[in-house]
Amino acid sequence: xxxxxxxxxxxxxxxxxFSFTDKIYRLVWNLTWLVFCSWTxxxxxxxxxxxxxxxxxxxxxxxxxxxSCRIWSPRLLETDEVVTIxxxxxxxxxxxxxxxHHSIISQxxxxxxxxxxxxxxxxxxxKKKITLEPYAWxxxxxxxxxxxICHEGSVLGAGSVLSTHMNxxxxxxxxxxxxxxxxNNFLK
Numbered sequence: 001x002x003x004x005x006x007x008x009x010x011x012x013x014x015x016x017x018f019s020f021t022d023k024i025y026r027l028v029w030n031l032t033w034l035v036f037c038s039w040t041x042x043x044x045x046x047x048x049x050x051x052x053x054x055x056x057x058x059x060x061x062x063x064x065x066x067x068s069c070r071i072w073s074p075r076l077l078e079t080d081e082v083v084t085i086x087x088x089x090x091x092x093x094x095x096x097x098x099x100x101h102h103s104i105i106s107q108x109x110x111x112x113x114x115x116x117x118x119x120x121x122x123x124x125x126x127k128k129k130i131t132l133e134p135y136a137w138x139x140x141x142x143x144x145x146x147x148x149i150c151h152e153g154s155v156l157g158a159g160s161v162l163s164t165h166m167n168x169x170x171x172x173x174x175x176x177x178x179x180x181x182x183x184n185n186f187l188k
Contacts, residue, residue: 012121012122012123012124013123017125025055025073025075026072026073029055029073029074032051032054032055033051033070033071036051037051037067038067038068039067040067041067042066042067042087044067045063045064045065045066048065048067049063049065052065052071052074052077053074055074055075056074056075057071057074057075057077057078057079058077058078058079059077059078059079059083060079060080060081060082060083060101061081061082062081062082063079063081063082063083063084063085064083064084064085064086065084065085066085066086066087066088066089067087068087068088069085069086069087069088069089069090069091070089070090070091071085071091071093072090072091072092072093072094073093073094076093076094076095076096076097076113077091077093077096077097077099078096078097078098078099079098079099079103080099080100080101080103080134081101081102082101082102083099083100083101083102083103083104084103084104084105084106085099085105086104086105086106086107086108086109086140087107087108088107088108089105089106089107089108089109089110089111090109090110090111091105091111092110092111092112092113092114093111093113093130094113094114094127095113095114095127095128095129095130095146095147096113096129096130097111097113097129097130097131097132098129098130098131098132099132099136100131100132100133100134100135100136100152101134101135102134102135103132103133103134103135103136103137103150104136104137104138105132105138106137106138106139106140106142106158107140107141108140108141109138109139109140109141109142109143109144110141110142110143110144111130111138111143111144112143112144112145112146113127113128113129113130113146114126114127114128114146115145115146126146127146128146128147129147130144130146130147130148130149130150131148131149131150132150133149133150133151133152133153133154133168134152134153135152135153135187136150136151136152136153136154136155136166137154137155137156138150138156139155139156139157139158139159139160140158140159141158141159142156142157142158142159142160142161142162142177143160143161143162144156144162145161145162145163148162148163148164148165148166149165149166150162150165150166151165151166151167151168152168152169153168153169153170153183153185153187154166154167154168154169154170154171154172154183155170155171155172155183156172156173156177157171157172157173157174157177157180159175160172160173160174160175160177161174161175161176161177162176162177163176163177164176164177166179167179168185169182169183169184169185170182170183171183
């Protein structure tokens with residue numbers, strides 16, 4: 001058992017992961033979203049997009065971003081045209097999130113772009129970009145883990161947990177998510 005005098009300021013578990021400036025940015029962002037966006041009617045997508053862009057998000061045309069979603073850092077979010085971030089979605093994106101055109105994250109999904117290296121004594125913070133290519137769909141209450149690429153037309157079933165890349169036009173389900181069937185490629 002460790003005593004308090006055995007732990008010093010070099011203990012990786014006590015070291016902050018984020019800079020003071022980053023913490024201030026996110027505090028101001030969270031207050032802005034709370035005050036100006038979280039209570040707005042669902043159909044005011046352009047209004048909320050204005051605030052996301054103000055905080056550095058690169059948002060394409062005709063996006064649908066719901067008021068109850070939680071976006072950790074707008075400046076690390078990039079979307080193409082006709083993208084949906086549904087109600088109660090949590091986008092924890094310290095490694096960045098890119099969403100291609102016509103991609104969807106459905107209600108209650110959790111997109112997790114960081115973790116810790118539990119093999120390391122320093123418990124290093126690891127952040128990785130998550131990519132949703134065009135026509136990818138993350139269904140309700142699904143979880144996507146750091147570094148995953150959801151290739152074109154892929155689908156992650158409701159409540160599934162994904163830690164590996166998804167193949168094009170393939171439906172995945174389960175925990176851990178596995179391919180269960182092919183999706184019709186309607187682009188051909």
